[in-house]
Amino acid sequence: MILIAGAGPTGLTLAIDLARRGVPHRLVDPRRPAGSRGKGLQPRTLEVLDDLGVIDAVRAAGAPYPPLRAYSGADVVWEGRMHEPAEPTPDVPYPNVLMVPQWRTEQILRDRLTALGGRVDTVGLAGFAQDGDGVTADLTDGTTVRAAYLVGADGGRSTVRKALGVPFLGETRDEERMLIGDVRTPDLDRDHWHMWADLETRTPGVGLCPLPGTSDFQFTSVLAPGEDPDLTLATYQRHLADGSGRDDIRLTGLGWASVYRVNIRMAERFRAGRVFLAGDAAHVHSPAGGQGLNTGVQDAYNLGWKLAAVLSGASPSLLDTYEEERLPVAAGVLGISTALYRKAAEGQADAHKRGEETQQLLLAYPDSPLSSGPHGGTRAPNASLADGTTLFDAFRGPHFTLLAFNTPAPACGPAVRTVPITANPEAEAAYGVTAPTLVLVRPDGYRAHTGDAASTHTYLTRLNLPRRTRSRSAP
Secondary structure, eight states, X not given: OEEEEOOSHHHHHHHHHHHHTTOOEEEEOOSOOOXXXXXXXXXXXXXXXXHTTOHHHHHHHOEEOOOEEEEETTEEEEEEOSSOOOOOOSSOSOOSOEEOOHHHHHHHHHHHHHHTTOOEEOOOEEEEEEOSSOEEEEETTSOEEEESEEEXXXXXXXXXXXXXXXXXXXXXXXXXXXXXXXXXXXXXXXXXXEEEEETTTTEEEEEEEEOTTSSOEEEEEEOOTTOOOOOSHHHHHHHHHHHHSOSOOOOOEEEEEEEEEEXXXXXXXXXXXXXXXXXXXTXXXXXXXXXXXXXXXXXXXXXXXXXXXXXXXXXXXXXXXXXXXXHHHHHHHHHHHHHHHXXXXXXXXXXXXXXXXXXXXXXXXXXXXXXBSTTTTSBOOOOBOTTSOBHHHHHOSSSEEEEEESSOOOOOOTTEEEEXXXXXXXXXXXXXXXXXXXXXXXXXXXXXXXXXXXXXXXXXXXXXOOSSOOOOOOO
């Protein structure tokens, strides 16, 4: 059994991945779902959500980011976009960032977990001890749980990380804080992200971003050093009036409310024995670039199939690759979000712009021991197939996928699904194939190995995949 502490997007993603593989697990979290918080879902995360079976619900709940509209008082002084819209292509079907309030993303993931027979237990983790065979965890309801592995997905103040004594390297900028919350107003249109800023320094002041599928706006306002605001509607109204110079915008409701402090930190290790760290428990970001939630989802997506494989008989050394792959990626993403935050703080003219570096489609594991052959460790792109389906359709599920480009495919066992691809220029171009070739794709959508039948057999033998797979499905 796998014990997961924390039911935010990271913990929910991991629980869904384990549930669809039939892996016993328990997900515990005493807190209520978050407010709007991490509202941007990057293109790569949308591909993960496609694989997990929730992309339709997510797309129905979300919308593209609205254009930015900056004011001086009541006068519009500038308009622009954070992301330039892109048309879907065969290899990148979800090219645009989607805005979905985090509470809604969590709700969709919880519903999917329920459909797979799982649930969130509203109890906390009090402490734990590990030995060579597993982890014994004490819960806040007084019960004890025995698990093979524990995953701490319990946020920046992670109980799991603190209990492990893993250093959380970086900085907390207490002087750089923001009032944030979900508010309502009838006095602004919902077609723009409304912003007031210091026009001389280009530094942000007050913002109101309409949240799709709701009547809410996400409110943000920079706090003065030393200010300790009461989280009341009156406080938000005062900040809006002070920051905009206007008294004609009425706030009529306040839901989730919080003070955000800039934290830029990363755990020194993502694994200690039988305990793993993922999501904000392993790395916390500035909000710039919308990387935190998305990186946590990718952590869980990387770890889930490896835990399942090891519990089914694969070599335990497979779990070493979680830290080997995800720690460098998290460090790189942390650098991106920090640089974007610095640009905004310095008032650089293009600080609002976002490009492919934030979409996470280019993230790869070229130096991983699991990456072999040309393009090993890079994202496996989508492409159309002759029967009207796509490669993403073939990837969907808990298995490896073997793409046989213009060559017979060897028998690889039930853990591998084979997809013959013959005379398909679109797929060949997407994968850079110029000769008969086999491409093995990992369950998390990255290229594991490219080669011939003999080298593919050698790769799979070394990986020591289980001889049988367990999976569950739900509508």
